[in-house]
Amino acid sequence: MVHFAFVFDANPSSRRQFVVETERRLHDCSELTVHSAELGDMSLVWAVGQRTPTSLLQTADQLTLLIGYAIDDDGTWLTAAQLSERYSLACGRPFVADGYYAAIRSDAQGRFSVGVDPWGMFPCYWRADGNVLLAGSSAEALGSHPGCKLTVDLLGLSGILLSNGLVAHRSLFENVARLQTGCNLERFGGSVAERRVFALVRDDRQRDLSGEELSRVVDHEFQRAVARHAPSDDASLLLSGGMDSRLMAGYLHALDFRPRAICFGRPYDFECRAALRVSEALDLSIELDSHEIAADEAGEQAIRLARWQHLSGGFGEFEKWTATRADALPARFFCSGYFVDDLLGGLSLRTGYEAAAGDWSFATFRSRTGRWALSVEEMEALLLHGDKREMTAAVLDAWKSDYEREDWEPHQCCFAGKLASRPRYHIGSHLHRMSSVSWPLTPTLDRRFVQTLFNLDPHPFLYRSLELELLTQKFPKLAQIPFDTNSFQFVPSYVKQSRRRFSRQQSAVHWVEKNVRRFYWKQWRRQEPRRYHRLFDMNSTAWRAVRRRAELGREMLHQFFSPSHLKTLAPGPDTTLPMRDPFANAAPLRTLLGAMLWFEGDPSASERHLSALSA
Numbered sequence: 001m002v003h004f005a006f007v008f009d010a011n012p013s014s015r016r017q018f019v020v021e022t023e024r025r026l027h028d029c030s031e032l033t034v035h036s037a038e039l040g041d042m043s044l045v046w047a048v049g050q051r052t053p054t055s056l057l058q059t060a061d062q063l064t065l066l067i068g069y070a071i072d073d074d075g076t077w078l079t080a081a082q083l084s085e086r087y088s089l090a091c092g093r094p095f096v097a098d099g100y101y102a103a104i105r106s107d108a109q110g111r112f113s114v115g116v117d118p119w120g121m122f123p124c125y126w127r128a129d130g131n132v133l134l135a136g137s138s139a140e141a142l143g144s145h146p147g148c149k150l151t152v153d154l155l156g157l158s159g160i161l162l163s164n165g166l167v168a169h170r171s172l173f174e175n176v177a178r179l180q181t182g183c184n185l186e187r188f189g190g191s192v193a194e195r196r197v198f199a200l201v202r203d204d205r206q207r208d209l210s211g212e213e214l215s216r217v218v219d220h221e222f223q224r225a226v227a228r229h230a231p232s233d234d235a236s237l238l239l240s241g242g243m244d245s246r247l248m249a250g251y252l253h254a255l256d257f258r259p260r261a262i263c264f265g266r267p268y269d270f271e272c273r274a275a276l277r278v279s280e281a282l283d284l285s286i287e288l289d290s291h292e293i294a295a296d297e298a299g300e301q302a303i304r305l306a307r308w309q310h311l312s313g314g315f316g317e318f319e320k321w322t323a324t325r326a327d328a329l330p331a332r333f334f335c336s337g338y339f340v341d342d343l344l345g346g347l348s349l350r351t352g353y354e355a356a357a358g359d360w361s362f363a364t365f366r367s368r369t370g371r372w373a374l375s376v377e378e379m380e381a382l383l384l385h386g387d388k389r390e391m392t393a394a395v396l397d398a399w400k401s402d403y404e405r406e407d408w409e410p411h412q413c414c415f416a417g418k419l420a421s422r423p424r425y426h427i428g429s430h431l432h433r434m435s436s437v438s439w440p441l442t443p444t445l446d447r448r449f450v451q452t453l454f455n456l457d458p459h460p461f462l463y464r465s466l467e468l469e470l471l472t473q474k475f476p477k478l479a480q481i482p483f484d485t486n487s488f489q490f491v492p493s494y495v496k497q498s499r500r501r502f503s504r505q506q507s508a509v510h511w512v513e514k515n516v517r518r519f520y521w522k523q524w525r526r527q528e529p530r531r532y533h534r535l536f537d538m539n540s541t542a543w544r545a546v547r548r549r550a551e552l553g554r555e556m557l558h559q560f561f562s563p564s565h566l567k568t569l570a571p572g573p574d575t576t577l578p579m580r581d582p583f584a585n586a587a588p589l590r591t592l593l594g595a596m597l598w599f600e601g602d603p604s605a606s607e608r609h610l611s612a613l614s615a
Contacts, residue, residue, distance in 0.1 A: 001308055002032070002067060002435040004046040004102055005136035006114055007145060008187065014132070014146055015043045021144035022136075029304055031326065032436055039063040042106045045141070049436040051332040055080035061108040062089075068101030068122065068439060069333075071228060089113060092188065094197040098228070100431065100442050102137065115184035118198040119419065119445050121428035122435075123312065124179040125171060133192050135185055137432070138308045139176045150176070154386070154560055157311075157595065159395045162379055164314035164372040164587050165425035168398040172310045172598075181420050198447065200416055202408055203455045214460055215469060221452045222344065222443075222470075226251045229443035235259045236331040236438065239286065241274035241484025243467060244337025244345065248444075250475035252335060253282045259335060261286040262328075265531045270484040272531075277481045289328060292535070298542040299549035305433070306597035313429035314372065314587060315594025318546070329438035338427050339444040342418060343453055344470070346461030352414030353462065360410035362400050365417060372422070372587040374569070382565045384558075411458040419450075486532050486583075488518040536582035538589065547573035550593045553600030557592070566592070 005022045009015050019036050022045045026034050032047035037058055046065060048054050057064040057080035064080040072078055072086065083103060087095040089111045095103060096115070102122050106112035114135045116122040126135040127142055134142045143150040153174040159167030169178040179185055182198040209217065226248070237252065237259040239245050252259065261284045263275035272288055279286035293301065305318055342348040352365030376396070380388040403417040431440045443449070453461070460466045472479040482490045491510060521529050528534045537543060551573060557566060570592040571577065579586070 001030070001137070001433050002046075002048050002052055003137045003141060003308075004044065004065070004067060004104060005138075005141035005144070006045075006104055006112075006134070007043050008041055008110075008112060008133040008192075009043075009145075010041045010131060015041070018134075018145045019043050019045055022141050025140060025144060029308065030436065037063055037065075039106050040108055040110060042110075042112060044104060044106075051438065052436065053332070053439055055083075057081045057084050063104075063106045065104045066101060067103075068117075068435075069099040069441075070097035070101040070103060070117075071099050072097055075228065089188075094195060095184065096182075096197040096447075098442075098446050100435075100440050100445075110190075111186075111188055113184050113186045114179075115197070116179065117442070117445070118182050118447060119428075120179060120181040120424055121431060121442070121445070123309075123428070123432055124185070125176050126179060126185050127176045128192050129175070133185075133187065135179075139171060139173050139310055140308050142176060152560070154383075155391060155394060157560065158379060158383070158391055159399070160311050160314060161374045161382075161588065161591055162376070162392065162395050163369060163399060163421065164316065164591065165421050166312055167395055168402045170398070171312070178312070181424070200408075200412070200451060200454050202412065203451075206452075206455055207457055209457065211460060214456055215466065215473075217452065217456070218344070218466060219470060219474070221449045223251060223255070225443040225446035225449040227255055228446060229441050230255065230257060231259055231331075231333050231335055231441055234331050235333040235335060235441070236329055237261045237284070238334055238336040239263050239275040239278060239284075240337065241269075241271035242337065242341075243464065243471060243483060244340035245275075246278055246337070246478050246481075246483075247340060247344070247467065247471050247475070248335060248337045249278060249282055249284070250471070250478055253284075254474070258284060260284070260331065262289060262330075262334075263287070264289050264291075264328075266290045266529075268527065269529050269531045270482070270490050274482055274484050274490075278478060281477050281481065287330075291325065291328075293542050295541040295545040298545040302546045302549060302593075303597050303600065306594045309429055309432075310598060311591060311594045313425040314591040315597075316372075316426045316587065316590060317430040317433070318590070324433045324437055326437060329434070331438055333441050334434075334438045335441050335443075338431065338440070339419075339423055339442070340467070341464070342423050343444055343450065344461070345464040345467040346458070347464075348415050348418035348423075349411055349458045349461055350463065351418045353411070360414045362403050362413070362417075365403065365414055366396070366399070369421065371584040373591075374588045378565075378569065378588075382561045382569065384560055384562050412454060415454055415458070484531070486530055488514045488521070488530070490514075490517065533582060536586065537579055538577050538582065538586050539579060544573050546593060546597075550596035550600065553596035553598070556599035557595055570596075 007015055007018045023034050026047040032049055034047045036045045053069055055066045064084040066080045066083055070078045087093050089105055089107050096118050100117050100122055103115050116124045123137050125139045134145055136142055142148050150173045156170045156172050159170055166178055169180055171178055180194055183194040183196050186195045239261040261279045263272050265272040351368045352360040354364045376392050379392050403413055405413055480492050482492055521527055570589050
């Protein structure tokens with residue numbers, strides 16, 4: 001994980017202690033190169049990999065650091081010098097750009113601005129206490145300041161368990177917030193505040209486009225976005241067995257980009273078998289990476305993730321650790337299909353859509369998101385202290401308030417609400433972990449592209465209909481290649497999505513093929529070709545090692561939670577768990593394991609939290 005940590009503090013001794021301790025923590029947890037700089041009452045620490053795109057401008061009266069890539073409105077890939085010149089703190093012009101980045105600017109007059117990409121995918125946490133301001137990519141770094149003791153916020157933890165992410169930007173810790181999407185953290189005129197620099201705007205002018213016109217608009221805008229974020233020669237493509245990376249590969253190929261493809265998995269995995277055929281169809285070179293985390297390294301890696309991401313993604317995506325190895329990605333940048341399913345595939349819209357009513361609602365949105373979280377009843381049974389109903393009600397009220405907007409239509413609230421939740425906290429967390437190895441390119445999050453989708457008729461996007469249409473019409477050869485669907489249904493997209501095109505006899509044939517395939521792999525070969533079922537299996541040797549390591553922090557959670565209910569939700573490592581749905585059903589267990597690991601990985605946690613409770 002690439003990191004930055006910023007402090008504004010008039011006390012030079014505290015600033016120095018912050019810098020020294022942050023550098024120590026970063027050196028202890030990674031092989032990144034750590035740097036620091038100072039200007040007036042401000043200090044900045046950052047840690048980057050060998051290939052991390054980084055630009056620094058440091059003079060006697062200004063300091064600007066840009067980590068990542070930021071594309072200005074005119075298409076310029078900004079440097080720190082250009083950023084400082086175009087968005088001078090003296091003139092107060094708000095800075096926002098496309099890309100994936102963290103941008104920190106300060107001057108000798110004590111003004112500063114800390115910002116990340118407009119969707120908040122790159123993490124930024126902050127805390128203000130009197131005249132001291134702390135900001136950074138992890139609260140772990142904020143805790144380096146002598147005046148900042150990280151104490152678990154029970155309401156924040158409850159929000160994480162009820163949503164499998166953060167609710168209303170409230171983190172795991174008291175008085176530490178995640179920077180809101182579309183905002184920069186700024187100090188002008190002596191006061192610190194979040195300043196909004198970007199927001200989706202409702203515009204109904206394209207709402208009544210015909211199906212053909214809508215498809216043409218989306219195709220044009222997506223092609224523009226991919227070209228705008230086009231990779232250099234030093235780029236790779238994460239190619240999976242699914243539809244999203246395949247569509248991205250097709251658009252890159254149409255624009256004459258030929259990145260080297262990387263597919264994670266074993267040669268017999270459905271994931272790899274599909275990716276190999278896609279690479280062959282597009283004449284792309286491809287490398288299969290079959291490395292999977294071993295039990296002897298899983299525990300330490302899990303503690304590192306718990307400490308530095310502190311459950312922001314519900315402790316999800318740990319199973320994808322293999323992609324964060326130093327030798328996993330060979331290029332400076334990488335493209336992927338991340339976010340395509342939520343935006344083009346309509347998954348963000350589907351989350352809050354009730355087909356029977358033909359409308360969108362927060363209740364449906366929360367119900368579907370809740371598949372990955374504890375129910376209200378489970379949460380109230382788990383809590384040990386306080387008014388349990390009042391606490392869960394407070395979390396849900398804050399979530400609903402953050403979700404709803406009077407100036408948006410219901411489907412637009414759902415669209416934005418989903419993008420700001422699971423994609424941000426889960427995929428965003430994974431991108432952050434990969435950033436020290438190779439930097440993610442994010443054309444799917446181009447502001448103009450997302451703004452266009454936000455204002456189109458939502459119905460053609462539902463159930464991946466438009467995404468499938470684009471794939472079959474523009475890249476028919478790719479659509480004919482079977483897809484990994486996390487099941488034994490290894491078939492082309494038109495079979496999977498449009499069964500109505502087939503007779504009952506043909507459908508029966510597909511059903512028989514699926515079950516024969518299941519028998520062949522599970523009973524005859526005794527292998528698991530569904531990669532994600534294997535990686536998410538909580539009974540695997542790697543996950544049992546994580547569960548065993550987490551046990552060292554279990555008693556600390558007894559401060560907050562009923563020991564008996566905690567044991568029911570998170571049994572010991574020797575218990576074999578039912579894994580019919582290892583993805584959503586096991587998500588609350590993963591979050592609770594992450595909480596145990598955070599306590600186990602913080603040697604001062606026990607004394608600090610017990611004293612906080614007694615106070």
